[in-house]
Amino acid sequence: MNLYEVVHRRRDTRAEFTGEEIPPDVLRRVLTAAHAAPSVGLSQPWDFVLVRDESIRRAFRDHVQAERSVFAAQLDQERAETFSRIKVEGVMESSLGIVVTYDPDRGSPAVLGRHAIADAGLYSVCLAIQNLWLAATEEGLGVGWVSFYREDVLRRLLNIPTRVRPVAWLCVGPVRSLPDTPDLERHGWRNRLPLEDVLHYDSYGRRN
Amino acid sequence: MNLYEVVHRRRDTRAEFTGEEIPPDVLRRVLTAAHAAPSVGLSQPWDFVLVRDESIRRAFRDHVQAERSVFAAQLDQERAETFSRIKVEGVMESSLGIVVTYDPDRGSPAVLGRHAIADAGLYSVCLAIQNLWLAATEEGLGVGWVSFYREDVLRRLLNIPTRVRPVAWLCVGPVRSLPDTPDLERHGWRNRLPLEDVLHYDSYGRRN
Numbered sequence: 438m439n440l441y442e443v444v445h446r447r448r449d450t451r452a453e454f455t456g457e458e459i460p461p462d463v464l465r466r467v468l469t470a471a472h473a474a475p476s477v478g479l480s481q482p483w484d485f486v487l488v489r490d491e492s493i494r495r496a497f498r499d500h501v502q503a504e505r506s507v508f509a510a511q512l513d514q515e516r517a518e519t520f521s522r523i524k525v526e527g528v529m530e531s532s533l534g535i536v537v538t539y540d541p542d543r544g545s546p547a548v549l550g551r552h553a554i555a556d557a558g559l560y561s562v563c564l565a566i567q568n569l570w571l572a573a574t575e576e577g578l579g580v581g582w583v584s585f586y587r588e589d590v591l592r593r594l595l596n597i598p599t600r601v602r603p604v605a606w607l608c609v610g611p612v613r614s615l616p617d618t619p620d621l622e623r624h625g626w627r628n629r630l631p632l633e634d635v636l637h638y639d640s641y642g643r644r645n
Numbered sequence: 646m647n648l649y650e651v652v653h654r655r656r657d658t659r660a661e662f663t664g665e666e667i668p669p670d671v672l673r674r675v676l677t678a679a680h681a682a683p684s685v686g687l688s689q690p691w692d693f694v695l696v697r698d699e700s701i702r703r704a705f706r707d708h709v710q711a712e713r714s715v716f717a718a719q720l721d722q723e724r725a726e727t728f729s730r731i732k733v734e735g736v737m738e739s740s741l742g743i744v745v746t747y748d749p750d751r752g753s754p755a756v757l758g759r760h761a762i763a764d765a766g767l768y769s770v771c772l773a774i775q776n777l778w779l780a781a782t783e784e785g786l787g788v789g790w791v792s793f794y795r796e797d798v799l800r801r802l803l804n805i806p807t808r809v810r811p812v813a814w815l816c817v818g819p820v821r822s823l824p825d826t827p828d829l830e831r832h833g834w835r836n837r838l839p840l841e842d843v844l845h846y847d848s849y850g851r852r853n
Contacts, residue, residue: 439646439648440647440651440678440779440780440782441674441783444681444776444779444780445678447681447683465840468840468844469840470648470649472838472840472843473652473653473655475655475657477790478834479827479830479835479837481837481838481843483843485843485844486846486849488847489846489847493847504760507761508755508758511760512755516755520757523757525758544835547719547720549716549728549731549733549829550733550793552712552716553792553794553795554794554796556767559764559768560767560771560774560813563768564771564772566772567682567771567776568652568779570683570772571776571779572648572649572652574648582683582685584685584758584761584762585758585760585761586761586762595845595847596848596849598849601849605768621686627686627687627752628687629687629689630680632673632677632680635680635689635692635693636676636692637692637693639696639701639803640694640804641692642804
């Protein structure tokens with residue numbers, strides 16, 4: 438696939454994992470792509486915790502299900518019904534969990550480009566995640582970003598030091614297929630916006 | 646180029662811009678790729694302000710140069726000397742500024758997947774930036790992320806509402822070439838790390 442095919446083929450995957458192993462050379466290429474992301478001051482502040490252990494994944498899945506209920510309780514009846522049909526995680530079905538973290542001490546004390554914007558390091562970690570996601574798509578793997586969790590719970594589960602911030606739990610693995618339409622759109626949660634809605638010219642709100 | 650070639654070819658560009666215009670169809674493909682990024686709850690919380698106006702760009706460039714001095718003043722002599730050789734922006738030399746912002750109200754009140762992690766919306770914006778960066782690379786354009794600025798200054802310059810957060814000023818445009826080695830590595834600021842340094846297994850700090 439070329440770059441644009443990968444970008445538009447990529448999906449957030451929850452229900453399609455086969456549970457098969459990821460071949461080591463494939464995983465290596467995907468992680469190498471993530472690690473080639475740009476980062477503020479070349480700080481490369483990301484880490485990748487590869488979670489294979491079943492008991493850790495089960496504990497995390499149980500926590501995610503509890504957080505799902507917390508979110509569902511905030512919804513009105515119509516939204517709650519729509520939400521009830523949406524799967525939010527494939528933690529046990531995917532073959533690997535990849536937890537991506539942010540270490541603000543990497544490259545410190547003077548990270549070039551971070552003195553005015555403390556979150557710039559966090560942004561770098563997200564760029565690595567998108568590289569990982571696209572590389573996985575190129576390799577025929579699915580990726581599902583789980584964000585129904587409390588950071589402290591995930592920290593404790595993986596012995597992540599207090600200074601380091603978990604940014605994502607990614608469910609990764611071979612899939613039967615990638616859906617053409619995002620799950621949330623298919624289930625009527627929310628639609629994709631026209632590009633024009635998010636474009637401005639020289640001044641925020643100026644539409645031409 | 647295939648996905649991996651684009652990922653590894655991509656560079657943060659400052660000195661290589663030619664100042665030529667970006668053809669409209671190319672710009673459209675690049676922005677469409679950015680807009681195809683994944684987002685928490687399909688909220689698509691990004692906006693793109695295309696800054697062509699010279700006076701706005703000059704005002705921003707002047708602010709960036711002032712912030713460069715703020716950062717330089719924090720460095721010891723050896724680092725300050727290294728930093729003095731590094732160009733941190735191509736705001737006037739590039740043909741277009743693209744300011745990417747985060748709107749937390751998009752898709753509110755109940756953004757699926759954001760109740761436990763408020764920053765998840767901000768993360769989505771970064772994924773769109775990486776899509777933009779890779780698409781620009783595919784098209785032979787350079788991208789330079791400028792982060793030497795105060796968010797409030799940029800907000801005022803572009804009439805960005807208070808609730809909306811600027812995430813990046815991207816210098817975008819045709820380039821003479823893309824350097825093989827990141828500028829910061831070439832100038833001895835910092836080196837790329839081996840992949841092994843950022844990999845952990847089942848528990849943070851476990852190296853196999």
